[in-house]
Amino acid sequence: xxxxxxxxxxxxxxxxxxxxxxxxxxxxxxxxxxxxxxxxxxxxxxxxxxxxxxxxxxxxxxxxxxxxxxxxxxxxxxxxxxxxxxxxxxxxxxxxxxxxxxxxxxxxxxxxxxxxxxxxxxxxxxxxxxxxxxxxxxxxxxxxxxxxxxxxxxxxxxxxxxxxxxxxxxxxxxxxxxxxxxxxxxxxxxxxxxxxxxxxxxxxxxxxxxxxxxxxxxxxxxxxx
Amino acid sequence: xxxxxxxxxxxxxxxxxxxxxxxxxxxxxxxxxxxxxxxxxxxxxxxxxxxxxxxxxxxxxxxxxxxxxxxxxxxxxxxxxxxxxxxxxxxxxxxxxxxxxxxxxxxxxxxxxxxxxxxxxxxxxxxxxxxxxxxxxxxxxxxxxxxxxxxxxxxxxxxxxxxxxxxxxxxxxxxxxxxxxxxxxxxxxxxxxxxxxxxxxxxxxxxxxxxxxxxxxxxxxxx
Numbered sequence: 268x269x270x271x272x273x274x275x276x277x278x279x280x281x282x283x284x285x286x287x288x289x290x291x292x293x294x295x296x297x298x299x300x301x302x303x304x305x306x307x308x309x310x311x312x313x314x315x316x317x318x319x320x321x322x323x324x325x326x327x328x329x330x331x332x333x334x335x336x337x338x339x340x341x342x343x344x345x346x347x348x349x350x351x352x353x354x355x356x357x358x359x360x361x362x363x364x365x366x367x368x369x370x371x372x373x374x375x376x377x378x379x380x381x382x383x384x385x386x387x388x389x390x391x392x393x394x395x396x397x398x399x400x401x402x403x404x405x406x407x408x409x410x411x412x413x414x415x416x417x418x419x420x421x422x423x424x425x426x427x428x429x430x431x432x433x434x435x436x437x438x439x440x441x442x443x444x445x446x447x448x449x450x451x452x453x454x455x456x457x458x459x460x461x462x463x464x465x466x467x468x469x470x471x472x473x474x475x476x477x478x479x480x481x482x483x484x485x486x487x488x489x490x491x492x
Numbered sequence: 493x494x495x496x497x498x499x500x501x502x503x504x505x506x507x508x509x510x511x512x513x514x515x516x517x518x519x520x521x522x523x524x525x526x527x528x529x530x531x532x533x534x535x536x537x538x539x540x541x542x543x544x545x546x547x548x549x550x551x552x553x554x555x556x557x558x559x560x561x562x563x564x565x566x567x568x569x570x571x572x573x574x575x576x577x578x579x580x581x582x583x584x585x586x587x588x589x590x591x592x593x594x595x596x597x598x599x600x601x602x603x604x605x606x607x608x609x610x611x612x613x614x615x616x617x618x619x620x621x622x623x624x625x626x627x628x629x630x631x632x633x634x635x636x637x638x639x640x641x642x643x644x645x646x647x648x649x650x651x652x653x654x655x656x657x658x659x660x661x662x663x664x665x666x667x668x669x670x671x672x673x674x675x676x677x678x679x680x681x682x683x684x685x686x687x688x689x690x691x692x693x694x695x696x697x698x699x700x701x702x703x704x705x706x707x708x709x710x711x712x713x714x715x
Contacts, residue, residue: 271571333645333691334684335652338663342684345676430559434656441559454567462556462564470555 277456280447284460287443292468294357294439295426298364302425303418305369310376328370336367337431344435360432368425375417379410412483419476423469430461440464498678502669506679509665510686516579516651516661520586521644527591532598533624546595553592559653561585566657582654590647594640601636602628633706641699645691652687662686 312324331339344359354362383406391401433442444457534546553561565581576584605628613623655663666683670676 329692330684330688333649333696334687335649335663337652337655338666338680338683338687341667341670342676342680345670345680349676427557430557431653441557441563445563448567453571454563455571458560458564458568462560465556465560466552470551473555 272459273453273456276451276453277460280457280460283443283447284440284457284464287438287440288464288468290438290443291426291429291440294360294364294429294432294437295422297361298368298429299422299425301361301365302368302372302421305365306372306376309369309373310380313373313377328373331367331370336363336428337434339363339367340431340435356432356436359435360437364425364428364432368421371421371424372418375414375421376410378417379414380406382413383409412486416476416480416483419472419479423472423476426469426472427465495678498673498675499682502673502679505665505669506662506682506686509660509662510690512659512661513651513663514690516582516586516654516659517648519583520590520647520651523583523587524590524594524647527587528594528598531591531595532602535595535599536602550592550595553589554596558585558589558650559656561589562653562657578654578657578659582651582657582659586647586650586654590643590650593643597636597639597643598632600639601632604635605631631710634703634710637699637703637706641696641703644699645695648691648695649687 309324309328312320313328315321340360340363343354343363344356347354347359387405387409388401391405396405429439430441432439433445436442440461444454444461448454448457531546531549534542535550537543537546562582562585565576565585566578569576569581609627609631610623613627618627651661652663655661655667658664662683666679669679673679
């Protein structure tokens with residue numbers, strides 16, 4: 268086994284890795300889009316006036332949130348075919364990520380809605396606005412900025428969890444690195460490059476989210492500029 | 493094959509895996525708590541080198557994926573002549589990764605202690621070490637425990653990843669049984685339930701108890 272980082276080998280596999288990075292970004296984007304929508308449904312389940320739906324919704328969210336994403340992936344990937352539902356690894360991965368992070372996003376939405384002060388609702392009531400109108404014109408415009416940092420955090424979170432998809436055979440960055448490493452019997456360069464690519468993409472994203480968070484806090488008057 | 497027959501045949505294997513999962517969890521909790529304390533304090537240091545080291549460490553481990561770090565520790569370190577056992581590599585990667593998140597929580601907790609406490613300790617001529625150790629640290633626990641509890645539940649879930657570097661934990665056993673019997677619903681379903689019960693009925697109540705205890709210690713909780 269040759270010691271040290273081999274730059275020419277790293278250069279040789281670079282195009283392959285960059286191509287796989289594209290897949291990772293697509294996976295994160297699609298997973299995130301699904302999670303955003305799923306989060307809305309869980310939020311709806313939480314806010315319906317029917318107690319029984321609230322309870323069932325809460326238990327489902329609790330269950331998904333306290334079990335590992337990895338086993339959820341395996342469960343969806345291996346169990347659905349036994350019930351005659353044959354989905355590709357990509358689809359399984361996207362669905363699972365969407366469900367898993369949807370539960371987290373529903374919490375973000377909930378926090379944002381609760382962040383809008385009660386007096387806003389009372390004022391709308393006094394002005395005889397309908398519920399739909401109140402949501403659309405008064406509450407949501409105020410809740411959305413509060414939700415943005417949390418939503419951004421989970422985008423970065425999903426991005427960093429995409430390597431798990433490689434375990435069910437989705438051809439994203441980490442999968443490509445493992446394949447290249449296995450083929451050449453050298454894991455040093457591929458795995459290091461994966462780490463560097465993740466750093467390059469996620470550190471600026473995280474910094475941007477933190478900046479947004481600060482701006483929202485300033486706008487809310489929580490901290491001074 | 494009924495579910496009970498499945499449990500009778502493979503239940504012990506899954507339980508043995510669960511024991512390993514608990515071992516990984518306990519070891520990495522100890523490691524991550526120590527790391528977050530150290531780096532949380534370093535982040536607040538006035539010395540730019542100390543503070544810079546902590547910032548680089550935190551950004552690095554939060555910026556790269558846990559799975560990548562895990563594989564790096566297990567498959568790449570041997571290229572540098574360091575061969576870790578799977579268990580050690582797993583615990584190290586988990587501890588270092590979650591330590592980075594924990595350090596930010598500790599930093600936030602220390603900053604949240606009212607300024608007057610620092611000033612009072614200063615006025616009483618406490619040494620800097622005594623100030624931190626006797627005045628500030630005891631007060632940060634009620635502040636940091638709720639977010640730290642969330643992080644610890646995340647850690648329990650993350651321990652599943654060590655199965656991918658051949659640690660024989662619950663996930664590994666479930667995968668193994670699946671590949672022998674193809675009873676996927678049973679083995680992954682059982683594994684999911686075990687993780688759920690561990691989180692919901694053991695870890696979370698314990699952490700809530702700690703939160704109440706910490707609040708009581710500083711005289712904030714209900715006596």
